Amino acid sequence: MNWEVVIGLEIHVQLNTQSKIFSSAATAYGADANTQACAVDIGLPGVLPVLNKAAVRKAVQFGVAVDAEIASQSVFARKNYFYPDSPKGYQISQFELPIVGKGELTIDLEEGSKTIGITRAHLEEDAGKSLHEDFVGMTGIDLNRAGTPLLEIVSEPEMSSAKEAVAYMRKIHSIVRYLQISDGNMQEGSFRCDANVSVRPAGEKTLGTRTEIKNLNSFRFIERAINHEVERQIDVIESGGRIVQETRLYDADDDSTRPMRSKEEANDYRYFPDPDLLPVVIEEALLAEVKAQMPELPHVRTLRYQDSYGLALEEAQQLTVSQESAAYFDAVVTVVPESAKLIANWVCGDIAAKLKQDELSIEQSPVNAEAMAQLMQRIADGTISGKTAKDVFQAMWASQTSADDIIQQQGLQQISDVGELEALVVQVVEDNPKQVEQYLSGKDKVFGFFVGKLMQMTKGKANPQQVTDLLKAKLVRD
Ligand code: ADP
Numbered sequence: 323m324n325w326e327v328v329i330g331l332e333i334h335v336q337l338n339t340q341s342k343i344f345s346s347a348a349t350a351y352g353a354d355a356n357t358q359a360c361a362v363d364i365g366l367p368g369v370l371p372v373l374n375k376a377a378v379r380k381a382v383q384f385g386v387a388v389d390a391e392i393a394s395q396s397v398f399a400r401k402n403y404f405y406p407d408s409p410k411g412y413q414i415s416q417f418e419l420p421i422v423g424k425g426e427l428t429i430d431l432e433e434g435s436k437t438i439g440i441t442r443a444h445l446e447e448d449a450g451k452s453l454h455e456d457f458v459g460m461t462g463i464d465l466n467r468a469g470t471p472l473l474e475i476v477s478e479p480e481m482s483s484a485k486e487a488v489a490y491m492r493k494i495h496s497i498v499r500y501l502q503i504s505d506g507n508m509q510e511g512s513f514r515c516d517a518n519v520s521v522r523p524a525g526e527k528t529l530g531t532r533t534e535i536k537n538l539n540s541f542r543f544i545e546r547a548i549n550h551e552v553e554r555q556i557d558v559i560e561s562g563g564r565i566v567q568e569t570r571l572y573d574a575d576d577d578s579t580r581p582m583r584s585k586e587e588a589n590d591y592r593y594f595p596d597p598d599l600l601p602v603v604i605e606e607a608l609l610a611e612v613k614a615q616m617p618e619l620p621h622v623r624t625l626r627y628q629d630s631y632g633l634a635l636e637e638a639q640q641l642t643v644s645q646e647s648a649a650y651f652d653a654v655v656t657v658v659p660e661s662a663k664l665i666a667n668w669v670c671g672d673i674a675a676k677l678k679q680d681e682l683s684i685e686q687s688p689v690n691a692e693a694m695a696q697l698m699q700r701i702a703d704g705t706i707s708g709k710t711a712k713d714v715f716q717a718m719w720a721s722q723t724s725a726d727d728i729i730q731q732q733g734l735q736q737i738s739d740v741g742e743l744e745a746l747v748v749q750v751v752e753d754n755p756k757q758v759e760q761y762l763s764g765k766d767k768v769f770g771f772f773v774g775k776l777m778q779m780t781k782g783k784a785n786p787q788q789v790t791d792l793l794k795a796k797l798v799r800d
């Protein structure tokens with residue numbers, strides 16, 4: 323039987339406000355436990371929540387970026403459940419009237435692009451954290467995270483592979499970082515996702531029963547977790563079983579999912595409008611202001627790079643994944659506009675590899691855009707070959723010295739002097755009569771031998787184009 327995979331994602335984005343969504347406690351990550359939780363966050367009786375304007379604005383920014391309907395009035399609701407890290411006994415969220423309504427997002431895949439529907443995005447408060455590691459036989463509770471603003475972005479069940487889900491998640495990640503509404507730090511949990519997964523026989527119209535994999539916080543894990551869950555579901559069904567709607571946890575250590583709890587019905591939460599909070603009203607003026615200030619978004623920038631510089635989609639996407647990397651590229655291209663394609667190659671290749679190896683972000687690159695521009699200039703003006711540039715780059719990275727200084731110190735300038743090169747060509751031809759004969763009698767491959775010899779004699783510094791031209795002129799077949 324052929325199976326079709328259906329995936330819908332719920333992405334939780336921590337908004338990067340200074341203070342919490344309903345209190346003035348700080349949101350900074352990593353403080354000592356329970357030092358950033360005030361009376362509102364720990365749910366003491368008699369306190370009232372006050373909505374953080376910045377969180378609302380950030381939600382609106384996201385909505386505008388995905389062409390969504392922005393609700394002129396939205397409502398906060400209480401989602402009632404008991405959990406030790408949520409001392410109020412309910413979470414303030416939005417239910418019937420979320421701030422962001424239907425929108426959409428286009429993802430780019432090898433096979434082409436696909437538009438995924440966004441069902442809604444709503445504001446809510448994060449819960450605290452249960453700490454299991456430092457306590458024997460007990461659980462610690464840290465309420466620093468309680469009340470941190472979250473934007474939960476819910477997709478339609480319209481993705482049909484783990485790859486699509488990852489592409490969608492990456493796109494959202496890129497957008498929230500462009501908008502600077504979240505730091506997107508996945509290790510710290512600022513960007514995490516629940517994946518709803520089901521399968522159905524190919525061609526079937528109704529959806530299969532889904533499971534929900536909770537709290538995936540890396541692109542690699544989400545792909546692996548979904549693939550595993552799909553396999554598991556197919557196995558269960560093909561061996562005569564039935565999928566139970568439940569929440570599952572992905573265990574990265576043994577690369578599998580296991581049940582966490584069976585799914586509560588939505589109405590078990592007994593949502594009702596929070597009587598402590600007024601409806602959120604979005605004025606036309608705010609909407610207009612957000613629209614006017616929208617930055618150039620990643621997909622628009624990707625298109626621009628493809629059009630203006632002839633870059634391949636993948637490269638353009640890699641460059642525009644963050645504003646920082648696009649800005650780096652732009653800064654180098656401004657200096658050496660004729661080398662845009664080459665620069666893209668370097669940024670996506672050598673630089674990306676080095677950054678990854680040293681675990682640095684592009685803003686921390688030891689070779690900054692200005693230094694890189696000089697290196698690209700030296701290739702463009704023929705001072706060094708592309709091959710030598712690789713060595714110069716390694717030296718620049720290690721010593722933070724400029725390209726010009728390294729070329730000077732190590733005497734790496736290309737030999738482009740025709741007289742000098744011609745003399746060498748004559749010598750190579752004279753020293754290797756056997757190869758000359760072979761070449762002249764039709765063995766094209768031997769040409770490479772001569773080029774190699776010349777490069778050897780000049781320690782790779784001969785201008786390769788000139789060497790080729792001079793050799794061709796010298797070794798003329800009748
Ligand atoms: P809940 O809030 O209880 O998790 P929702 O109905 O809001 O449930 O759905 C949450 C997510 O699950 C959405 O992203 C939706 O697209 C997705 N989803 C719903 N049904 C299915 C299904 N049968 N298979 C895969 N994903 C689904």
Ligand code: MG
Binds near residue numbers: 332516534
């Ligand atoms: Mg859910």
